[in-house]
Each structure stands twice: as C-alpha cells, then as structure tokens.
Amino acid sequence: MQDFKIELFEKEYKINFPSYLHLSEQDSFSIRSKISGKYNLSIHSLNKELSSIELPLEDINVEENFDISRIFEIIELSPLSKIYINWYKFDDIDLFNLVDFNKYFYDIWFPSSDDIDIFDESLNWIISIRHDGFVSYIKI
Template identity: 40%
Template sequence: MEAFKLVNFKNEYNTNMPIVRSIEGSECEAVCRSLFRSWHVNTLEEFFEKEEQEFVLLDDINAEDEDFDWNKVFNSIGIPVPNEVFINFERFNSIDVFLFKDFCKYFDDIWYPAADDIEVFDASFNWIVSVKHYGAVHYAKI
C-alpha cells in the first residue's frame, strides 16, 4: 500500500492501518506463482488479459456507491466470507493482507476511487474480485 494512505489513516484514526502483514519480495513472488498456477496463466500480462476477458461484471454493484457492502458482493457471487483477504494494488509487487472485517470497515481508506485498481483474493486462490478505479466490480471463481 502506498505510504500516503498509511499517513492519511494515522492522521484520521490516530492509529496504524490494521494490516495483518505486507507480502513483498520472494514471498510475494511465491504467492503470485501459486495464484498464476491456479488460474492457468504464466505472466502478469496473461493474468490481466484473463481478467479483462473472463471476469464477470456485477452490474448492480459499484464500489463508489454510498451503500457499497463487501458482504453483499460475496453473497451475490456465492463466495464464503474469508477470515483474511489479500489485496493487490498494482502489479503484484506487494500484497497487503487484512482481516476481512477490517478490510470492510476501512475499505474507503484502502481503495481510492479514480486512482486504484485492486484485486482481492484469499489463500485458496479459488476466487478473485477485482475493483476498477471507476468502481466497477468484476469477479471470477475456479
């Protein structure tokens, strides 16, 4: 996650962002390899191409909506709510892990409209939810 978001969070809540852990370097590469293997892709380009072509748009859900609710997202696509979620902000250079409840509570502090495209997944690698910078929510399940 970008440093300015951590600073903004600290200024607003007078505490640190509740990230369980940040995954970087070789650990991040290992997570990416596992994710890519599960999704039958070999490169970032193949992954993002698959995302663009095969992920399903949730027409009635937009992350910019005032009443956006991650529980509603998971219910609508039939994914059990996980304990932890992995958040990729860019090109899988680093991944932040949050407790799902904290991710939901602080989503507006994590995802910035107009700036962020994120992928949300868990350690099973069986599903991915993508939130585009304009609020569109897409998903895929294995």
C-alpha cells in the same frame, strides 16, 4: 499499502492504522505463480488474461456504502478471515483482516487511482475493483 494513506487514516481517526502484512517480493511471486497455475494463465500476462475471463458485477456501486459482504453473497462465497489485496501486477500485495478491510474500505481503496484485486488463500476467487468503481470477479 501506501504511507500517505496510513498517515491520512491516523490523522483523521486518531487511532493506529489496522494491522496488515506487506508480502515480500518472493511471497508475491509465489502467489502470482499459484494463480497462474490454478487458472491456467501465463504468468507473464497474468493481469491481462485474468481481466479477459472476469465476469462483471453490474449491480454493485463501490462509490456508495460499499460492503464487500454483499459481493460475497451475490457470488456465493465464504471467504477466509484474511484477504490479500493486489495493488498492481501481483508484485505489490498486502494481507489484511477481512473485517478491517470492509470497515475501512474507503481509507484503503481510493477512487480514480486504485485498481485492486481481492482474494483469499484458497485462490478460488478473485474480485477486481477498478479505479472507476467497476467490480468484476472470477470464481472456480
């Protein structure tokens, strides 16, 4: 999570930013390896290969009253209570409480700059949200 987002959040809401865990480089590599194995993709071109098999969610508009539970309903998922947010190439990953992520989505994801992937420990699904609000997913 970028420091400036935390500072903006705390200045605006006058509360502490929700608790989250930033994964170590080793833990991020472990997740990247597990995803690579689970989806039978090359670890070296994981982002590119994932994007080639994602399915679009065209009825979702992230820029208007986004609620991630709506996506879970559409693709029939029951996520765990903690979700991972991949900020780049599965080398910059944060672990958030799902409720906090949904409640403060627009304080975490910034349009025009953030491309993120969301998944839980099961790795059975990955939801991608691009900087332009386009949403796609992969589900086993």
